[in-house]
Amino acid sequence: MSPRVGLDQQTIIQTAIRLADEHGLSGVTLAAVAKACDVRTPSLYNHIRGLEALRTELSVLGMQALYRQMSQAAEDLHQDEAIHAVSRAYLAFARAQPGLYEASLEAPRMDHPELLAISRRLVDFMCNLMTPYALDEDASLHAVRGLRSLLHGFTSLEQQGGFKLPLDLDVTLTRLIDTFLAGIYKMQG
Template identity: 50%
Template sequence: MPRIGLDLPTLLTAAAEIADREGFEAVTLASLAQKLQIRSPSLYNHIAGLPDLRRHLALRGLATLSAQLEQEVAGCTGDDSIRAFSRTYVAFARTHPGLYEAIQRAPAPDDELLQQAGGRVLDQVYRAMTSYGLEGDAAVHAVRAIRSLLHGFVTLERQGGFGIPLDLDVTFRLMVDTFLAGVKAMRTGEG
């Protein structure tokens, strides 16, 4: 019998808090049950186990990021769109480090729901690339590049890899502007 007031959204909120505070790997059935002050078997009324819980966290993270991107990137085009995407992506990773970690894992090939959720995030940046005239393979390369840049920045920042006391926001803007110069060179055939 499920505990009154305990449902999947409540479980996911508690699990996301653990993930953001202690890291994604700290999310276990035992840590979640302890946080909720229940016994671990009670969780099985709502999830099928740890992989299912982590999948739900990834879905929540992707939905949250997608909603933030839609709000921040709406109405932007060209450079403004890429800058808004980049700022929002990094802000999400800073605010929700555990959920950010959850969304980095590639979904199983048969997990259509997780693939669609990830696709909604990628669609935001693909749409921005069309304003540069990039389509097909060129757009894929550009999207991979911006994701790699942003993930690298987030990872180095989170792990304390930027030890020199210079303003990280300046570094971030320089990185995005350099990427934009490269995208424009791709469009004109210079790159």
């Protein structure tokens, strides 16, 4: 069976991203992608290895996009300003591309070098943000885990409609990060 004209791997991936952003990662099925591409499901196999491979590709793309957005936000900033900028960028990414954000949360598989590499790049980037705080290696990793947990928890609550009070969420995020930073300073000494 020859590949359908106009259908390629990039079209399938972009369709999957759109479906993930509209319906969540669980909405990315081969049947849904095929329907959105106006092909039969078996036609997808001319371009992708299956649903797991497609979702892994979304994870890689999500982590790459998150890394790009956060690293651009931190450019030329230092210490607290960089942490605030990265936090805002993280939330902006999740707001703009909720499905791709969800895909970026996948734990890296040991058998996928590209996923491992971008995951390591993200961790290294976050650890480098902690360098000015003069934390030891373990404390730095704990701080990175803490910041990621804060940002993911905030993002998840917002995406699920968990913030109903009429307060500016960006102000809440700023105060939350200020509190986190106060804890970092306490870890120093």
